[in-house]
Amino acid sequence: MVIKQQKKLKQGMLDNVMRQFNYSADLINLNPNIRKILSITNNELVVHFPVKMDNGDVEVFTGYRVQHNNSLGPYKGGLRYHPTVDIDAAKALAMWMTWKTSLAGLPFGGAKGGIQLDPSKYSQAELERITRRFTYALGDNIGPELDIPAPDVNTNPQTMAWILDTYMSTKSPSERSKNMHVVTGKPVGAGGSEGRDRATGYGVFLNIKFWAENKKIDLKDKRYIVQGFGNVGYWTSHFLDQEGAILVGVQDASGSIANTKGMCVEDLFKHTMEHKGAIAGFSGATPIAQSTFFGLDCDICVPAALGNQITADNANDIKAFLIAEGANGPTDVEAEKILLEKGIEIIPDILCNSGGVIGSYFEWLQNRNGEIWQLDEVMEKMHKKLKESFNKVMKTATERELDMRTAAFTIAIERLEQAYIQRGIFP
Ligand code: NAD
Numbered sequence: 336m337v338i339k340q341q342k343k344l345k346q347g348m349l350d351n352v353m354r355q356f357n358y359s360a361d362l363i364n365l366n367p368n369i370r371k372i373l374s375i376t377n378n379e380l381v382v383h384f385p386v387k388m389d390n391g392d393v394e395v396f397t398g399y400r401v402q403h404n405n406s407l408g409p410y411k412g413g414l415r416y417h418p419t420v421d422i423d424a425a426k427a428l429a430m431w432m433t434w435k436t437s438l439a440g441l442p443f444g445g446a447k448g449g450i451q452l453d454p455s456k457y458s459q460a461e462l463e464r465i466t467r468r469f470t471y472a473l474g475d476n477i478g479p480e481l482d483i484p485a486p487d488v489n490t491n492p493q494t495m496a497w498i499l500d501t502y503m504s505t506k507s508p509s510e511r512s513k514n515m516h517v518v519t520g521k522p523v524g525a526g527g528s529e530g531r532d533r534a535t536g537y538g539v540f541l542n543i544k545f546w547a548e549n550k551k552i553d554l555k556d557k558r559y560i561v562q563g564f565g566n567v568g569y570w571t572s573h574f575l576d577q578e579g580a581i582l583v584g585v586q587d588a589s590g591s592i593a594n595t596k597g598m599c600v601e602d603l604f605k606h607t608m609e610h611k612g613a614i615a616g617f618s619g620a621t622p623i624a625q626s627t628f629f630g631l632d633c634d635i636c637v638p639a640a641l642g643n644q645i646t647a648d649n650a651n652d653i654k655a656f657l658i659a660e661g662a663n664g665p666t667d668v669e670a671e672k673i674l675l676e677k678g679i680e681i682i683p684d685i686l687c688n689s690g691g692v693i694g695s696y697f698e699w700l701q702n703r704n705g706e707i708w709q710l711d712e713v714m715e716k717m718h719k720k721l722k723e724s725f726n727k728v729m730k731t732a733t734e735r736e737l738d739m740r741t742a743a744f745t746i747a748i749e750r751l752e753q754a755y756i757q758r759g760i761f762p
Contacts, residue, residue, distance in 0.1 A: 347643040348427035354668045359744035369755045376426050378402040382472035386465050389458055398450045398469045403429035405444035406754050413487025415449035431663050435685040437747040441696050446482050454489045466494055470501040479516040485695050486520040496525045516702035519695035528698035530713035536570020538690015538721050539661045542682045545725040555579035558633040562586045563640030564614050567661040569604050571637055576600040584631040589613035591628045592620035638665035645670045660684040683740035686728050693720050
């Protein structure tokens with residue numbers, strides 16, 4: 336049953352991203368030759384590699400890296416460690432990355448990958464060996480000017496530091512320091528950028544704030560729910576909290592909790608740090624049934640976990656007036672139709688969570704140029720870039736009478752179309 340559900344989840348993501356793409360491509364009358372190119376992924380790499388476990392046994396793992404498109408710059412996208420990772424999931428997530436980097440006006444293409452595994456089943460030492468061996472197996476299929484991974488679900492700055500160290504160790508001593516930008520999302524002490532840790536959540540928050548300002552809505556006392564309390568879920572809540580919004584419900588892989596009076600974001604974060612990232616058992620809220628989570632009474636809903644979480648099965652339950660997609664692909668096409676008909680607005684993933692890749696771009700630039708920027712400088716630049724993207728999407732949505740996702744997709748696709756038309760196709 337679990338396997339069947341996971342299969343549905345993965346197929347759904349690829350189907351979703353293709354339907355979103357084709358819908359917008361039809362609207363803008365995308366050049367048919369360019370549609371052919373953008374409909375496929377450039378490279379799909381599957382690697383099988385052995386790793387010695389703590390007990391001396393050897394386990395063989397399967398890793399993926401899909402490179403969708405690099406017409407605007409090197410491939411860019413996260414690495415996910417999760418049982419649902421497979422080639423279709425990586426393809427879907429890589430495509431979303433291409434639209435995201437294009438929309439954000441970055442000199443990057445789109446990629447995604449990861450390993451099919453449940454990291455909670457492995458020790459830290461095993462995860463380090465798995466990561467290093469995966470990096471070795473990827474070899475020069477990644478690179479600072481070719482394909483630059485970053486953290487995603489169940490990977491973090493430590494994972495990126497292991498990848499960097501392994502990748503650099505395969506280079507000659509004189510070449511090593513030229514490769515610092517092979518991954519982003521590194522710890523600050525290992526070549527990472529100030530502010531990259533909070534970049535995605537800050538971007539989700541800013542998009543909510545920009546949207547609210549546009550609608551003349553004050554975020555103070557607005558109630559919100561968050562699915563996923565990892566990097567994206569926590570930092571989004573942290574910034575919403577500072578604005579006076581009230582966290583009334585959280586769901587993660589360990590359970591679902593609610594408190595109509597609101598819960599303390601930092602206390603919940605402290606609890607997760609002490610309980611292997613899990614929200615279950617938090618004393619500041621009450622456990623609720625998993626199936627009731629999206630129906631909680633609230634104003635804003637922030638899915639910040641996996642894809643295809645809001646579907647035709649639960650879209651009608653949603654009470655929020657705004658969905659801010661922290662996760663990639665959390666709302667499927669059928670659900671979106673229902674939500675838009677109900678007047679619920681959606682800030683689409685490729686805009687809403689683009690703070691992450693913008694922060695990664697800043698880290699990449701600093702490494703490449705031998706610079707180190709201060710936190711306030713990074714946050715200021717991020718604010719500027721996110722505001723530009725938000726305004727572009729709102730302008731297009733208004734002028735062309737589109738929902739925000741379609742507006743964002745048309746901007747992203749048109750930039751790619753222009754690049755292909757100007758350059759032509761080799762030979
Ligand atoms: P993370 O590993 O830090 O956190 C993931 C969270 O999701 C955890 O709280 C986990 O318990 C929860 N979760 C997992 N399975 C779940 C389930 N079945 N139901 C409910 N909750 C579940 O990952 P993250 O980096 O915060 O990424 C979250 C989402 O944001 C992903 O979709 C990712 O692609 C997207 N995203 C991340 C970044 C980034 O910079 N990390 C950037 C852009 C988009």
